[in-house]
Amino acid sequence: MSTAEKDKVAKAVQKLQRDRIVIFRINALTRIGREELMSIFSRLFEEFQLNPALLFNLYSAVVEVIFNAIKANAKHIVFKSEVKMKLLRQNFEDIDTLLQIIFREEVLRDFMTRHIIPEKLKKRVNTILQLEEKKRTGRGGPLSEKDLEALREFKRLIEDEEVLIHFTIAMTEDRITFNVVNDIPILAKDMARIEQSRSTHKKLFDEGRSTDYFGPDYIDLTESAGFGIAMADEIYYEMGLDPMRHFTISASEGSTRAVMYFPREKFAF
Numbered sequence: 647m648s649t650a651e652k653d654k655v656a657k658a659v660q661k662l663q664r665d666r667i668v669i670f671r672i673n674a675l676t677r678i679g680r681e682e683l684m685s686i687f688s689r690l691f692e693e694f695q696l697n698p699a700l701l702f703n704l705y706s707a708v709v710e711v712i713f714n715a716i717k718a719n720a721k722h723i724v725f726k727s728e729v730k731m732k733l734l735r736q737n738f739e740d741i742d743t744l745l746q747i748i749f750r751e752e753v754l755r756d757f758m759t760r761h762i763i764p765e766k767l768k769k770r771v772n773t774i775l776q777l778e779e780k781k782r783t784g785r786g787g788p789l790s791e792k793d794l795e796a797l798r799e800f801k802r803l804i805e806d807e808e809v810l811i812h813f814t815i816a817m818t819e820d821r822i823t824f825n826v827v828n829d830i831p832i833l834a835k836d837m838a839r840i841e842q843s844r845s846t847h848k849k850l851f852d853e854g855r856s857t858d859y860f861g862p863d864y865i866d867l868t869e870s871a872g873f874g875i876a877m878a879d880e881i882y883y884e885m886g887l888d889p890m891r892h893f894t895i896s897a898s899e900g901s902t903r904a905v906m907y908f909p910r911e912k913f914a915f
Contacts (some may be wrong), residue, residue: 651682659689662815672811675712676778683709686815694817696913700885704908707881708824710874711904712813715828717771717874718902719809720800722830724770727803729758750899756834774800823907832895832902840875840895847876848890856883878906885912 661668672679687705691698726749733741748754777793789797807830814825832840847859858864859876875895882889885908893906 651678652685655682655685655689658686659693662690662817663693666818667814667816670813672712672716672813675709675716680709690815691913695915696910697915700913703881703884704822704913707878707906708826710878711824711826711906712811714874715811715826715902715904717775718832718836719804719811719828719830720771720774723800723803723807723809724774725758726807728770755831818910820910821907822910822913823905826904826906828902829900830902831900832897837895837897843873843876844879844890847879851883856880887912 658668658670675683684705687701687708690696691701726745729748730741730745733744738744748758774796777789777797781789781794781797809829811829812825812827814823814827816823816825846864847856850856850859850864857880859880878893879889882892887908892908893904895902895904897903
């Protein structure tokens with residue numbers, strides 16, 4: 647880790663010690679970003695005398711939720727660009743105003759999902775996320791000009807939309823809270839998939855076989871099926887906590903919020 651990265655971690659921990667809260671703005675979670683986050687968690691556990699045996703569990707749960715938010719934002723950007731291209735092909739006038747109306751109204755937004763091919767959308771999102779990671783880590787050699795142009799176009803779309811993720815860590819005497827807010831509302835069908843995924847997982851847990859959820863009989867490869875959220879839920883189960891009580895996901899007109907809290911007593915030695 648570079649000196650600048652170490653300073654960033656130190657400042658975050660100092661702010662958490664002083665104010666009991668620290669806020670980050672995120673638009674990607676690269677290898678370096680994950681290392682920084684792990685360093686922050688390690689220092690947090692050290693400074694607040696938390697049980698290090700649970701460090702990786704907590705870190706893994708939070709990373710899954712952040713990745714979910716990043717993927718949701720990428721999907722929103724790609725989905726909106728696909729809708730715009732469709733409107734352009736059909737020669738609608740004042741397309742920017744029409745887009746604002748569509749994406750402000752949940753019914754219209756969900757209606758448009760019927761006209762965008764899910765596999766095409768999923769492929770574009772996954773390609774962008776893979777190219778972002780490859781560019782930042784340098785693994786796999788240099789990107790082609792075509793790949794670089796795809797990233798430049800995606801960056802332009804992000805800048806136009808101004809979508810960000812706000813990640814908050816807050817400490818009190820009795821709990822640790824993680825708040826992940828992204829600046830776009832989740833599609834109703836994606837929220838329904840997440841809720842169904844969590845419900846199925848909970849049913850399996852009640853039957854004493856929650857890990858079966860990750861096997862071939864239950865795994866769902868559908869976009870935004872809630873697999874990452876289920877992995878976070880599993881960590882709650884491993885800690886003897888009810889994720890339905892301690893981990894909530896909600897959406898408003900302009901954002902999606904995931905709030906995870908953990909009782910401090912669970913981290914005592």
